[in-house]
Amino acid sequence: MEVKRNLSTFMGKRKNWSIPYILFLAFFVVTPLFLIFYYAFTNSTGGFTFDNFRRFWQQPEAMHTFVFSVGVALITTAVCLLLGYPAAYILSRMSSKTAKIMVLLFILPMWINFLIRTLATVALFDFLGIPLGQASLYFGMVYNFLPFMVYPIYNILQKTDQNLIEAAQDLGANPRQVFFRTILPLSVPGVKSGIMMVFMPVISTFAIAELLTINNIKLFGTTLQENIYNGMWNYGAALSLVMLLLIGLTLLFNGDGNAKAAEEGGLI
Amino acid sequence: MKKILANSYIGFLLLLLYAPIFIIIIFSFTEAKVLGNWSGFSLKLYASLFHGGIHHSLASALWNTLIIGLIAAFVSMLLGTVAAIGIYNLKPRTRNVVQLVNNIPILNPDIITAISLFLLFVSLGISQGYTTVILAHISFCTPYVVLSVYPRLRRMNENLYEAALDLGATPFYALRKVLLPELKPGMISGFILAFTLSIDDFVVTLFTIGNEGLETLSTYIYADARKGGLTPELRPLSAIIFITVLVLLLVINQRAAKKRL
């Protein structure tokens, strides 16, 4: 009885419900991260070294590829935002059930295996006579990541308190002002969420660039993959730490906006 | 007028998204091995769809993918929901740290996640197979569930749970009757997202799959692509999956419409 009561009290404190997941994270996310740190700072015989990072600094191609990938990610995120925001806005104006189906329709292509739908994109470009290159790269990127931009923005737009919009209208704002000064600012957490889910993954995808540009355009993900697959784990780990650094910067930019994003915008 | 413009914009986007899919469906009706070649109308691929041996067969790969996806998505949903509730109630500083760590699997390149999990399992001597794959999938799916459920908590009236406890409910009862109904939409979206990510995953699965001949759809497809080109039977398979899910969605939509009436 005592044990049951204690368990009840323990479970009553909802913050303790996070413990299983924290343990899970510690084991499956943090520990592997330490392994990466270990590999990044050692050489093949196990001794401590900064060589891996020095190599990245000195090898212009790795650095250039990284910078280029950041650029591709920026453009992709911008395009996804430009295309996705209006889409999310329109969906949020639809009736709830229809909208849900429509959002699922945006997700549905993801259920077809990545390789075959990318090859189908290649076939599509062949059919249209457009050569594979930058055009197909950006198409492929936006194609794969647009749903991740639409989802969070749709979600937050849908939850925007209708009263706020009506209040703005009552106060005499015209539709454009209502949008830019009320709806848009309120949707920022969702936008931040969407950016987060598109920007970083684009840098680390390699298969899209490989298949849709016949390996002409190389992204950082390919560099990572090459090094890992050819056994150069130390260098590969160092490269992935470079990426983690970028991740850290991105999260910093979100700042406490990130906590807010998770709270108000989040994913769904 | 505005509505027509809006709907046609959505229609245009969906058209772009589905153009490659249509290509897959169209070319499922020909025997040519290469996607994009047309060698005459034929239903042969549909016929030979599940004609594989016990080893390395499309059917078993598909089955494994579904099972792994469903289990991983389901566990992620539970774990993520409980976690979201817990995180919501943490002190701000701890909360921020946990949210930061939660975001790492989302932002980390999947090959790094794959290799690090591979190293983890190898150094601990854990024999790889179904369990390791499912665990790995749970580890990169749960963060998305947390991100799905958390905002719902924010919107919810905080006092409902306390009120339930005060009225004599055990925490589990309060969870079932008060929290879960509020969080259900977030949980469902989290589940769908987790499932989608799991069935399409390749690298993480590749490195946690072990040596007992386990295959998922992704590893099967990629392995086949190397030697013999993309398995032609994939085209009818994808077409069938697509049509099935589409029909399901429409059916659900119809039922929802009926309910509203």
Next chain:
Amino acid sequence: MKKFNRKQLLQITFLLFALLSAGFFSNECQAGETERQHVLKIYNWADYIDENLLTEFPKWYKEQTGEEVKIVYQVFDMTEVMYTKIDLGKEDFDLACPTQAVMQRMLNKDLLLPIERDFGMTPNYLNNMSPFIVDRLDDFSIGGKNAANYAVPYMWGVSGILYNTQKVSADEMSSWGCFWNPKNKGKMLMKDSYWDVYAMAAVYGYRDEIASGKRSLYSVTNDHTPDDIHLVENEIKSMKPYLAGWEADFGKDMMTKGEKWFCYAWNGDAVWAIDEASNVGVSLDFAVPKEGSNVWFDCWVIPKYAQNTKAASYFLDYLCRSDIALRNMDVSGYCSAVASSEILDAVVDSTLDKTVNLSYFFGPGHDNMKVNPVQYPDQSVVDRCAIINDFLDKNDEVLEMWSRAKGDNLFSGMTFLIIGVVVLLAAWIIFTFVKKSKSKKRRLGKKK
């Protein structure tokens, strides 16, 4: 009424789900019940073996040895993954099928076990293999270990150019130089494989030395001296602007669509592509340039952590049976290392008019065989092919050269874009920071 239905549906779904997982997990458990020494774990490329063999072998094995064996079959898509899993993952596969260079790498790193050749009462079919391939194994010996004891060749082939006869002539394809010809810009594909590209670039770069006899084809391909590496780098750099791209798997697909004019290919892939292309009205052919090329073979090895070496060795013996080798050839489309008369009978096609000299493979007296010259190259072709060794300790250096030569894509426009965005972001962050500190000051000011 509504609530009841939904709840029921949920319960049914959950039950179904639980049943499914139970059913599947029990399957898993059953699999684990067979003891490890009665299991044979095979790690192979996809579509590279007749899978019916996997059920027939246990019966044969029982006949020969009286022991049970259960086969667990796994496929890999890239050699590197296979290598990583065995080297770092210490996976206990009993058999793996690396390509010859990787086999040498594994041998060097002590990752292989010797193959037992004592099969008791069972006939030794390993002798069915052509000396042409088996003798090459000696070239791979390293660290005092003779590769012939550690590897059993499986399929072999040569590298060359797969080309569209309607777009380019056989004459143009008789030299690797076509890849450096600006006329072909954007119409040719190269393999994204540093082994193949290194060998090809080296052979083309040193073609005069090879022709005059100053250096042998083998030395050019395998010496990897700093001068060689430097030359290869320059060759790759000068070829790169004309390439349509570097393909890994789908080059032959693109060729069947008739989009590209020619690409680097292995003859097994060429056989497949020529056949598929003919179904859609595209005419392809295969040529091995006169400067020279390379011979490759995939071979079976027993990795270090294997637990059932006996069954593994017997399986290799089984694979070398003529009828079995023939079945594998049919399924994979490649050319078996087995050179028995049954194989020859099966590949001879009397409808062909040209003949091929196959004495190097099947033994003397086979000068005029009517076989597909793409699948079984003529003696003259094979004479100008060397085998590619692993780069061994030069591997890192060559990989670095490879990534340098292929270059990167950064151009000034992109750099400006990024700088611009970073500046904007920095400005925005500073702006919000200033705003916050200002409002904070105001609040504190008010409090006072």
